[in-house]
Amino acid sequence: MEAAESTQTLATGDGDLVRVSDLRVRFVTKETTVYAVNGVDFSLAPGEVLGILGESGSGKTVTLRALIRLLPEDRAQVSGRVLVGDNDMLRLPKGDLQSVRGRTIAMIFQEPMTALDPVYTVGYQIAETIVRHESCSWREAEARALDLFEQVQVPSPKQRLKSYPHELSGGLRQRAMIALALSCRPGVLLADEPTTALDATVQIQILLLLRELQKEMGVIFVTHDMGVAGEIADRLAIMYAGRLVETGPVTQVMREPLHPYTKGLLSSTVHGSMRGQRLQTIEGSPPNLEELPDACSFAPRCPHVREACREAVPEPVQAAPERMARCILVNPA
Amino acid sequence: MTDGPTPDAVATAAPQGAERFLEVRGLKKYFPVKGGVLNRTIAHVQAVDDISFDVAKGETLGIVGESGCGKSTTARLLMRLIEPDSGTVHFDGRVIGASNGIPVREMRRQMQMVFQDSYSSLNARLPVEATVAFGPIVHGVSRPEARERARRLLYDVGLDASRFMKRYPHELSGGQRQRVNVARALALQPRVLILDEAVSALDKSVEAQVLNLLLDLKKEYDLTYVFISHDLNVVQYVSDRVLVMYLGQVVEIGPVDEIYANPRHPYTRALLSSRPSMDPERRITEPPLSGDPPNPINPPSGCRFHTRCAFANEVCARVTPVLSTFGDDARHEVACHMMSPGSGHPDAPARA
Ligand SMILES: Nc1ncnc2c1ncn2[C@@H]1O[C@H](COP(=O)(O)OP(=O)(O)O)[C@@H](O)[C@H]1O
Ligand SMILES: Nc1ncnc2c1ncn2[C@@H]1O[C@H](COP(=O)(O)OP(=O)(O)O)[C@@H](O)[C@H]1O
Ligand code: SF4
Ligand SMILES: [Mg+2]
Ligand SMILES: [Mg+2]
Numbered sequence: 186m187e188a189a190e191s192t193q194t195l196a197t198g199d200g201d202l203v204r205v206s207d208l209r210v211r212f213v214t215k216e217t218t219v220y221a222v223n224g225v226d227f228s229l230a231p232g233e234v235l236g237i238l239g240e241s242g243s244g245k246t247v248t249l250r251a252l253i254r255l256l257p258e259d260r261a262q263v264s265g266r267v268l269v270g271d272n273d274m275l276r277l278p279k280g281d282l283q284s285v286r287g288r289t290i291a292m293i294f295q296e297p298m299t300a301l302d303p304v305y306t307v308g309y310q311i312a313e314t315i316v317r318h319e320s321c322s323w324r325e326a327e328a329r330a331l332d333l334f335e336q337v338q339v340p341s342p343k344q345r346l347k348s349y350p351h352e353l354s355g356g357l358r359q360r361a362m363i364a365l366a367l368s369c370r371p372g373v374l375l376a377d378e379p380t381t382a383l384d385a386t387v388q389i390q391i392l393l394l395l396r397e398l399q400k401e402m403g404v405i406f407v408t409h410d411m412g413v414a415g416e417i418a419d420r421l422a423i424m425y426a427g428r429l430v431e432t433g434p435v436t437q438v439m440r441e442p443l444h445p446y447t448k449g450l451l452s453s454t455v456h457g458s459m460r461g462q463r464l465q466t467i468e469g470s471p472p473n474l475e476e477l478p479d480a481c482s483f484a485p486r487c488p489h490v491r492e493a494c495r496e497a498v499p500e501p502v503q504a505a506p507e508r509m510a511r512c513i514l515v516n517p518a
Numbered sequence: 519m520t521d522g523p524t525p526d527a528v529a530t531a532a533p534q535g536a537e538r539f540l541e542v543r544g545l546k547k548y549f550p551v552k553g554g555v556l557n558r559t560i561a562h563v564q565a566v567d568d569i570s571f572d573v574a575k576g577e578t579l580g581i582v583g584e585s586g587c588g589k590s591t592t593a594r595l596l597m598r599l600i601e602p603d604s605g606t607v608h609f610d611g612r613v614i615g616a617s618n619g620i621p622v623r624e625m626r627r628q629m630q631m632v633f634q635d636s637y638s639s640l641n642a643r644l645p646v647e648a649t650v651a652f653g654p655i656v657h658g659v660s661r662p663e664a665r666e667r668a669r670r671l672l673y674d675v676g677l678d679a680s681r682f683m684k685r686y687p688h689e690l691s692g693g694q695r696q697r698v699n700v701a702r703a704l705a706l707q708p709r710v711l712i713l714d715e716a717v718s719a720l721d722k723s724v725e726a727q728v729l730n731l732l733l734d735l736k737k738e739y740d741l742t743y744v745f746i747s748h749d750l751n752v753v754q755y756v757s758d759r760v761l762v763m764y765l766g767q768v769v770e771i772g773p774v775d776e777i778y779a780n781p782r783h784p785y786t787r788a789l790l791s792s793r794p795s796m797d798p799e800r801r802i803t804e805p806p807l808s809g810d811p812p813n814p815i816n817p818p819s820g821c822r823f824h825t826r827c828a829f830a831n832e833v834c835a836r837v838t839p840v841l842s843t844f845g846d847d848a849r850h851e852v853a854c855h856m857m858s859p860g861s862g863h864p865d866a867p868a869r870a
Contacts, residue, residue, distance in 0.1 A: 240721040241692075340809070354810040384584040384748060385792040390805040409721065412794025416801050436798045453726035455751045456796050457778070464730050464755075467723040470691045 195270035195289065195372035195403075196231070202373050202403040203229040203252070208265035210247050210256065210427075220477040221247040223427040225265075226501075229373065234396075234404045236418025236435065238411060238450075242471055244427040245407040249375045251275075252405075253292050254282055269373055288318055291371040295378040297362040301350040307361040308334075308346030311368050318369045333364040338394060356387040360394070367398065374399070376406045380413060392416050411454045415439055420507075423447045426472050426482035428498075433508035443510040446483045481512070489514055538608075539742055540573040540596070540710065545605035547591055551815060561815050565591040567766035568605070570841075573710075578736070578743040580757030580774070582750055582789070584811045588766040589746045593714045596744065597631050598622045610709075627657060630703035634715035636695035640687040646672065646698045647683035653705045664705075671701040674738070676731055693724035697731065704739065712744045717752060729756065750793055754778050759849075762786045765814050765822040768841055772850030782844055782852040785823045821855065831855065833862040 197204045210222040222244045229235050239245050250256045251263050254274060267274040269290050277285065294300055302310055311333060312326040319326075334342035337360040350358055359379060366374060376395065380388040395404065396417060408414050414421055414435065421438045423431040423446065431444040442448045449467035469486040481487070484494040491513065499511045505518050546569075548562035566588045573579045581589050594600045596607060598615060606613050609629065613619030633639045641649055650668035655661060669679040675697040687695055696716065703711055713732070717725045733756065736743060747753050753760060753774075760777040762770040762785065770783040781787045788806040795801055807826055812818060818825045824834040833855050841853040855863035 240723065356810040384811075385750065385794075386584060386789060386805075386807045387810055389792045389794075389802055390808065393802070393805055410794070411722070412796050415796055415798045416794050418798075439796070439798060449723060453723045454796075455722075455726065455729065455749075455755045457751060457754060460755055460774070463733075464726040466726040466730060468727075470693060470724065471721075 197228075197268040197270065200230070201228040201268075202231050202233075202270065203227075203405070204266075204268040205252070206266045208248065208251060208267060209263070210244075210251050211262050212260050213262055214260065217475050219474050221427055221474060222251065223477060225424075225427070225429055227422055227429065227432065229403045229405060231372075231403055232400060234399055234406055234417055234419045236414040236421045237405065237407045237424055237429075238409070238414045238421055239407075239424030240409055240450075240471060242474070243424045245409075245424055246377055247427075248424075249292065249377050249405065249407055253286060253290055253375060255292070284318070287314065287369040287371065289371055290373040290375065291366040291369070292375040292377065293362055293366045293379045295381050297358040298350060300362045300365060301358070303350055306347050306349055307353070307365070308348075311346075311361075311365050314365060314368045329368070330364070333367060334361075336367070336398070337361075337364045339364075355383055356390065359383065359387075359391055363391075363394070363398070372402060374402050374404045376404060378408055379406075381408070381410070388413070389416070411439065411451060412456070423450070426474065428482065428511065429509075430483065430512070431508075431510045433505070437505075437508060443504055443508065443515050444483075444512050445487045445489055445514070447510075449486075449488075537575045538572045539575040539610055540744075541606075541608040542572070542596070543570045543606050543608075545569050545592070545595055545607065546603045547595055547600065548603055564766045564814050564817055566595060566602075567817075569763075569766075569768050570605075571761055571768060571771060573742060573744060576740065576742055577758040578745050578756050580753035580760040581744065581746045581763060582748065582753050582760060583763035584789075585748060586811060586814060587763040588814070589748075589763060590714055592763075593631060593712050593744070593746055596712060597626065597629065599631075627706045628708050629710040629712065630706065630708040631712040631714065632696075632699050632703050632716040634718050636692055636699055636719065637687060639699055640695060640702070642687055645684045645686055646677075646690070646701075647679070649687075649698065650701045650705050653702065657706060667705060668701070671704055672698070674704075674735065675701045676727070677701075691724075693720055693728060696720060696728055700728075700731065700735070704735065707739075708741075710742045710744065712746070714746045715748065716745075718747060718749060725752070732756065750790060762789070765811065765817045767822060768853065769823065770850075770852045771841070772847070772852075776847060776850045780850075782850070782857050783823075783854050784827045784829050784856070786852075788826075821853070829856050829863075829865065831863045831865075837861070 195202050205225060205227050208222055208225040212219040212221060225248060237245050252267055263275060272285055308330050311330040315326040315329055316323060330346055331342055334346055339345050339357060339360050380391050406417050418435045421435045422429045425446050431447050442451055452465035453467060467486055472482050479497055481494040481499050484490045493513050499513050501509045501511050502515045502517050504510055504515050545566055547566040548564055550559040551561040551563060553560040583589055595602050609620050609625050614625050615622050647668045650671055651664040654664035654667055669683060672679040672682055677697055717728050720728060745756050757774045760774050761768055764785050770786045781790055791806040812825055820835045820837050821839050824830040839853040839855045841851045844852050844857045855861035856865045859867050859869040
C-alpha cells in the first residue's frame with residue numbers, strides 16, 4: 186500500500202488530527218447518574234500514538250466510544266467538542282456517521298468478536314466493508330483484503346481469508362480485526378486495550394505490528410498496563426475518575442511522574458528489580474462515580490493531600506512545555 | 519522426610535535440605551474431544567502430560583506459561599477437583615486418595631485454592647462473614663467459634679470486619695472480593711494455598727496491595743504457596759522457585775534467580791524477553807516468538823517447542839528431550855537438546 190493514497194488527508198484547523206475539548210459523559214438512569222468522563226481535553230498529531238492509561242472504570246472506553254459516537258444515545262449525555270479532521274463528531278448528523286466511521290476514524294477492541302461477525306468469513310467481511318465504503322468492484326476489494334492480511338502479517342493469508350473468526354487463534358483473530366479496521370484507510374485508529382487478553386508473547390507481536398502500521402496514522406491507544414504504554418505510546422495521558430490528571434511525553438512521564446497518582450501507579454506496577462522489597466501501594470480503591478465532588482478525585486487516597494485539594498478540582502498546571510498535571514503540589518514552569 | 523510410601527528419587531530439583539511437602543510424579547490428564555455425527559471421542563487435549571515436581575515446606579513455587587499450557591489443569595489435579603489419568607501426588611509423605619494415603623477430604627482441608635474470578639468463587643447470596651465461616655462449620659467447628667474466626671480473618675486480610683462482615687459480594691470491589699476469597703481459603707487453617715491467577719484480574723494498584731497481603735499471610739500462618747500466573751513479573755516477585763510449562767509439559771524448573779538471570783530453555787528466554795521493557799528508550803524491536811502456541815490436541819513431535827524454536831535442529835522434531843540438570847546447579851533443570859550433552863544437537867555441550 187503506498188503511503189500517498191493510504192490515509193485520508195485529515196487535519197483540524199491547527200494541524201492536529203483530533204482535538205477534544207471539555208468532553209463530558211454521564212450515564213443517567215432513573216436510579217442514578219454515573220459521571221464517567223468529566224472534562225477531558227487532548228489532541229492528537231499526525232503520526233502520533235497517544236496512550237491513555239488508567240485503571241478499570243476510569244473512563245477510557247467511554248472516552249473512545251464518545252469520539253466515534255458509539256455510546257447508547259438514550260442513556261449517555263455527552264457534551265463538549267470533538268474534532269476529527271474537520272468533522273465536528275458530536276454534532277454530525279446520524280446519516281453522515283457511517284461514512285466517517287471506517288474511513289476517517291476506526292476502532293479496535295480487546296475482544297475481537299466485538300467487531301467480527303461469526304457467520305461470515307473474515308475475508309468476506311473485509312471485502313464487503315471496502316465495497317460498501319468505496320464503491321469499487323468486488324474483485325478489487327478482495328485484492329485489497331489480501332493486501333491487508335499481508336500487511337498485518339497473517340501467515341498463508343489467502344487461505345486464512347477464507348476462515349471464520351472462530352477458526353482463528355487469538356492472535357490471528359486480533360490481526361483480522363486490525364485488518365478490518367484498516368480496510369478503509371482511516372486517518373485515526375482508536376485502540377481499546379487490543380492486547381490485554383493476549384499472552385505476553387503474542388501481545389508484543391501485535392504491539393510491534395501496530396507500531397509499524399501507525400506510521401501512516403494517528404492512534405489513540407487505551408491500556409491499563411504501564412508496560413504496554415511504554416512500548417507503544419509517544420505521549421501518555423493518565424486517566425483517573427474520568428479526568429486526565431497528567432499528560433506528557435512517555436519517557437518523561439514514566440521516569441519522572443508528576444502527579445501522586447501516576448507515582449503510585451508506577452511504584453505499584455511489579456517489575457523485575459522489586460524482589461524482596463515491600464510494594465509501595467496506593468491505599469484504598471477508586472472513587473464511586475455516582476458522585477462528582479468539587480475536589481481532586483484522588484484526594485481520599487493521596488499521601489500528600491492538603492485542605493485545598495478538597496476545596497476545588499485542581500486546575501491543569503503546565504509544569505514544562507509539553508507536560509501538564511492536575512495537582513496543586515505541582516509547580517508551573 | 520515423613521513415613522508412608524515415598525516415591526523413587528526422581529530428578530525434580532527438590533530444594534536441598536528442605537522437607538518435600540508436595541511430591542508430584544508423572545501427573546497426566548488428557549481431555550477427550552468429541553465430534554462427528556456420533557459424538558464419539560475423536561482426539562484428546564493433552565492438557566497435562568507427565569509432569570513431576572516437588573514443593574518444599576514453606577516455599578513458593580511459581581508456575582508460568584502461556585494460556586492453555588496446562589497451569590489450571592495442574593492446579594485442579596493437585597486439588598483433586600479432577601481425577602488424573604495417571605500419576606501420583608504425595609502430600610506430606612502420604613499419597614493423596616490412595617487407601618493407605620491421605621483421603622481427599624482431609625487433603626482439601628490442608629490445601630486450599632484461590633481462583634482468578636473473585637466473583638464466581640463466592641456465594642452471591644451469603645454475606646461475607648457467613649462465606650468465610652462456612653468451611654469451618656462444615657468441618658465441625660461450632661457456629662460462634664467459626665464466626666469469630668471469620669471476623670479475625672477478615673481483619674487479617676485488611677477488611678474492617680465491623681464494616682464488611684454483613685456485606686454481599688456485589689457490594690465489594692474486585693480487590694475486596696479477592697481478600698474475602700483469601701480469608702475463605704484460610705478459614706480451615708490450611709498449610710498450602712494454590713493461587714491460580716489470583717491477582718491477575720485486579721488493577722495494578724490493587725494487585726500490589728493483595729501481593730503484600732499474600733506475603734504477610736505466608737509468614738504469619740507459615741504457609742506454602744503454589745503461585746500460578748501468566749505474569750512473569752509477579753511470579754518473579756513472589757516465588758522462590760519457578761516452573762515453566764509449555765503445552766502440558768515442564769520445560770524448565772529452578773530457583774527464581776537462576777531462571778530469571780540464566781534461563782536455559784529457548785522458550786523461557788523468549789517468554790522473559792516478551793515482557794515490556796518499562797523503558798520507552800529501550801523498546802523491544804523484534805518479537806521474541808512468532809505465532810500463537812500450537813494446539814495441545816496434536817502437539818508437535820519430539821520437543822513440543824520445536825515449531826517455534828530458533829535453535830531447532832533435526833533431532834528436536836524426532837526425540838523428546840528429558841528434564842535434566844545443566845551445569846553444576848542440581849536444582850536447575852531444563853528439557854532441551856541444546857543443553858544436553860550427547861543429544862545430537864550440534865550446539866549441545868560436550869560430554870563431561
Ligand atoms: N452504558 C453504560 N451505562 C452506565 N454506566 C456505564 C456505561 N458504560 C460505562 N459506564 C460506567 O462508566 C465508567 C467508566 O467506564 P469505562 O470507560 O468502561 O472504564 P474503563 O474503560 O476505563 O475501564 C464506569 O463506572 C462504568 O461502569
Ligand atoms: N474440562 C476440559 N475439557 C476439555 N479441555 C479442557 C478442559 N479444561 C482445560 N482444557 C484444555 O486443556 C488445555 C489446558 O488448559 P488450562 O489448564 O486451563 O491452561 P492454562 O491454565 O495454562 O491456561 C487447554 O487446551 C484447555 O482448552
Ligand atoms: S530441544 Fe530443540 S527445539 Fe526444543 S527448545 Fe531445545 S533447541 Fe529448541
Ligand atoms: Mg475499558
Ligand atoms: Mg488458567
